[in-house]
Amino acid sequence: MRLATYLHRDVRRCGTVADGAVRPFPDGTDLLDVVRTGALPETGPPVPLAEIRLLPPIEPPSVRDFVAFEEHVEGVRRSVSGESGVPDAWYDAPAFYFSNPHAMVGAHDDVPLPPGCRALDFELEVAAVIGRPGSDLAPERARGHIFGYTIFNDWSARDLQSREMQVGLGPCKGKDFATTLGPWLVTADELEPHRDADGFLRLGLTAEVNGQTVGRDLLSNMGWPFEDLVAHASRGARLRPGDVLGSGTCGNGGCLAELWGRAGERNPPPLKPGDTVTLTVEGIGTVSNTIVPGTAPVPVPRARKRTRQRP
Template sequence: MRIATFTHQGRTRSGLVEDGMVRPLAENTGPLDIPGGVRTGEPIPLAEVRLLPPVQPASVRDFVSFEEHVEGVRRSVEGRGGVPDAWYDAPAFYFTNPHAMIGAHDDVPVPPGCHAFDFELEVAAVIGEEGADLTPEQARDHILGYTIFNDWSARDLQSREMRVGLGPAKAKDTAATLGPWLVTADELEPYRDADGFLRLALSARVNGTELGRDLLSNMSWTFEELVAYASRGTRVRPGDVLASGTCGNGGCLAELWGLHGKQDPPPLRPGDVVELTVEGIGTIRNTVVEGPAPLPLPRARRRPRHRP
């Protein structure tokens, strides 16, 4: 099933997507309630609705599971090549803002003070059942489905923040696209390869020009392994979003900047249209718009170190 959350004629509903139409589910039935939902009402053309993020995440963990992405972005953001040895030990992730999710076709503002805005092509798993200290085999039953995730990034802010040894923070805080809908895990099983990875084709276009193309199966850990690691010593809960991290081979501009040694292609600007497509899921298409200017904030004060 493909489950969308949308607004139509002032109402927010969830529904099943079929043949260019969305069939509304019963009132107060959301994606996390499937398969309990029952089709109701008349089908509505997708062209007449505004797609919202398919779920409002309880939390968002964004992993970095593509080795090729690490190589390129580390060169671009940190100014050094290679992959840290520690990266191979376990699937690293950071928590990002669950309140900044935007829909598949919404405009995305440039973050305040950013001059190197970037997209990131990712796929995310959505948790449907609570669990703790899961094995990868157990984790498979806890994944409700998958959706596309665009981790919009202010690379200049990120580069400065990472020098502190903490973050990223405001570099990833303004927006993240989730959509266009949630595809239940069973629909993607035919794409699973012999090693347990989902072999889905990924592509990224800016203003109609393809900049990136990769396979989701180039991840170094499966989604089940990501979920198992996320659940270690804690719990994953329904609605949690776990993103793959950005794919390689042009899954973001920063990787290409690292390879080319300069910002080519240029950073995203207002008016640019970013289109990300994932085989078996769909396409999200967002337009970059002008964002607010940063409000002034003082630098840290060197305070006298008095003691009580």
């Protein structure tokens, strides 16, 4: 089943999607409540998808973004630092950072260029959405805690990200301005036929910029299946319904920075206003966002350097 949140005649609604239309749940229904309870309300008459604006399916309580594709790590590392290979620590456990849950963008919304950015990039990912709470989950139990999946585009200001990560922390202003989530939430049972013999979801992933294919991969090339990501995230922490766990960017052109690392130059060039990024995931759907001009950065002074004083 596919579940969407949308605007129709300036009213926010949610419902089920099928046959080019959405069937709305009763007024006031929030998709996060459906995820939390697992109960589907009755639906009303269908509304054509052409008449609605798709919103992010849910407003997640938290967003964790993993880095689960070895090929992506290899390419981006070469782009950022010039080093080859993959750090040995990557193989120890699926690493992640917390992203901004308040910066979700709909499937076809415009994305403003972030303030001060000169190297905007997309990142093609799939996200799992938690349906049942839990902590310290074993991987074999974790599958039952996944409600469904959606496309996840972790937009990245590469120049800002590269500079700020020299401090030794994770990304901040290079990442927190926009994340596309959509076009809808596909329940986990619908994707089970795509599971391979090793337990991975074998879904085709395609990235296009202005109609030209720049990336193509399989979700099953992840280093860990989603169940392992969920188990690791839950270690010593409590996952809650609606929490979003991104797979990390796929390889073979899942973002521009990987291609820059392999080519040794910024080709294709960074995204600019007017560019449209279209991401398609087999079994889920397509999101397509156009870059538009943003605002100038609000000046913040550099830190002062001074002799330390003590009381």
